[in-house]
Amino acid sequence: MSAKKQKSYALEVTLVVLALVLAYFTQGIIQYANPPEASSIPSGDKTALSAGDEGVEDIVPGKSDEDKIPEFYERHLTDLAIAPDWSELDKYQYTISKRDFERELEEVYTINGKWKEWISTNEEFALIRMSAVDGEKLFKLFFATEVKQERPPKFWRTRDDLSVKDMNKPLLGLRIVIDPGHIGGDYAKVEEREFYYKDAAPVREGNLTLKVAKMLGKQLEILGAEVIFTREYLKPVNPHRPKHYHQYAHSKLTSMDLWANPAPIIRASEKLFYRAGEIKARAKHVNGDYRPDLVLCLHFNAGERSEELIQDEHFHMLLNGAYMDSEVAKDDQRFMMVQRILQRIHPEEARLSAFAADAFTSHTGLKPYQYNAESNYALNVDKNPYLWARNLAANRSYLCPVMFYEPYLMNGADSHARIIQGDYEGLRYMNGMLRPSIFREYVNAVTEGLVNYYSNRK
Ligand SMILES: [Zn+2]
Numbered sequence: 017m018s019a020k021k022q023k024s025y026a027l028e029v030t031l032v033v034l035a036l037v038l039a040y041f042t043q044g045i046i047q048y049a050n051p052p053e054a055s056s057i058p059s060g061d062k063t064a065l066s067a068g069d070e071g072v073e074d075i076v077p078g079k080s081d082e083d084k085i086p087e088f089y090e091r092h093l094t095d096l097a098i099a100p101d102w103s104e105l106d107k108y109q110y111t112i113s114k115r116d117f118e119r120e121l122e123e124v125y126t127i128n129g130k131w132k133e134w135i136s137t138n139e140e141f142a143l144i145r146m147s148a149v150d151g152e153k154l155f156k157l158f159f160a161t162e163v164k165q166e167r168p169p170k171f172w173r174t175r176d177d178l179s180v181k182d183m184n185k186p187l188l189g190l191r192i193v194i195d196p197g198h199i200g201g202d203y204a205k206v207e208e209r210e211f212y213y214k215d216a217a218p219v220r221e222g223n224l225t226l227k228v229a230k231m232l233g234k235q236l237e238i239l240g241a242e243v244i245f246t247r248e249y250l251k252p253v254n255p256h257r258p259k260h261y262h263q264y265a266h267s268k269l270t271s272m273d274l275w276a277n278p279a280p281i282i283r284a285s286e287k288l289f290y291r292a293g294e295i296k297a298r299a300k301h302v303n304g305d306y307r308p309d310l311v312l313c314l315h316f317n318a319g320e321r322s323e324e325l326i327q328d329e330h331f332h333m334l335l336n337g338a339y340m341d342s343e344v345a346k347d348d349q350r351f352m353m354v355q356r357i358l359q360r361i362h363p364e365e366a367r368l369s370a371f372a373a374d375a376f377t378s379h380t381g382l383k384p385y386q387y388n389a390e391s392n393y394a395l396n397v398d399k400n401p402y403l404w405a406r407n408l409a410a411n412r413s414y415l416c417p418v419m420f421y422e423p424y425l426m427n428g429a430d431s432h433a434r435i436i437q438g439d440y441e442g443l444r445y446m447n448g449m450l451r452p453s454i455f456r457e458y459v460n461a462v463t464e465g466l467v468n469y470y471s472n473r474k
Pocket of ligand 1: 197198221315316317
């Protein structure tokens with residue numbers, strides 16, 4: 017090799033190395049500029065890498081005291097709850113009349129007169145037991161009078177509180193949280209929201225609700241609303257994983273005199289993770305960060321499991337209420353019940369849900385679901401066959417009106433076929449009728465209910 021050739025060879029090598037180094041850095045810069053989509057999630061989703069226990073760090077960034085799992089189960093509190101701070105209710109002194117307070121307790125929030133074991137009233141005030149353990153600890157709530165009536169503080173606004181009005185944007189000024197029920201994806205099995213029929217693809221409720229949520233969000237934004245999602249992926253909002261609940265599950269099982277063996281502990285931990293833990297995490301964001309005017313909880317219902325698909329499908333909406341005796345007896349649930357009454361959430365929730373149910377049934381033709389009249393956990397609302405009060409973690413924990421949809425049966429003959437068909441534009445013959453996709457029907461039905469309600473603002 018001549019000296020000249022050697023020189024140009026060295027130059028080539030240098031150039032190649034330089035190009036590689038440059039490419040490496042450019043790649044780095046591009047990656048830095050476009051972080052993976054998941055890192056833009058506002059909620060706790062980003063820590064969830066995979067299903068189950070794998071790949072989850074024990075220390076989750078940004079985890080506050082509020083996120084901590086209590087060390088021990090306490091039987092006078094709901095799963096994972098901590099004792100409420102009753103002084104938070106001081107700001108509601110003189111905001112509600114005795115009549116309204118007692119009427120909601122009687123007609124909406126409880127089923128029999130057992131609440132009187134926890135709350136006593138006279139003309140001036142109510143005395144509410146703060147602790148199931150200590151009967152001496154009482155919270156004194158003064159009723160509003162003709163001369164003294166304060167407004168209850170709250171972050172959400174009723175229809176009449178919204179001052180802006182625009183005929184082309186009927187939802188302008190409204191802040192809506194969309195809560196796609198359940199988690200879906202790899203978690204559908206553990207949360208028991210996965211349905212198989214013959215050789216059809218599996219139906220996962222958490223996937224369906226997310227699909228509807230995304231389509232619905234776009235539509236509501238076009239109509240002027242500000243939209244926030246509790247969940248944007250097939251992943252939990254809960255920063256913890258089932259294994260993190262083992263100690264708490266052990267404490268719960270032993271305090272209930274149940275066998276605290278590995279298998280029941282694992283199952284109890286899974287339930288704490290996807291149910292109480294997941295709703296708690298979502299509620300923390302809803303009440304602390306998002307502070308919306310209303311929450312839309314989207315679900316697909318399912319009938320009793322059987323080999324065959326179910327012919328009769330139905331629809332209903334669930335408002336918070338109908339606390340069972342055992343629920344009123346829990347310190348945190350009694351606190352939240354009183355807080356909802358004081359914020360006057362039910363009247364707005366009932367008005368909204370009535371409009372929502374009307375629109376939903378006109379789009380779907382679904383019949384009302386009928387709870388047993390003797391049931392000790394459900395109460396009909398305003399004699400509307402589609403509206404039922406039930407005390408669920410989600411409709412209790414979000415501190416604003418909640419519209420909780422329970423339409424279609426995932427294992428119903430009609431809906432299953434439509435779900436398997438997937439989304440499509442326009443109309444198609446489905447089960448003998450020309451219809452939109454089940455997803456668009458859901459979206460349009462929810463949208464119309466909201467537009468009908470909020471178009472009527474002052
Ligand atoms: Zn559901």
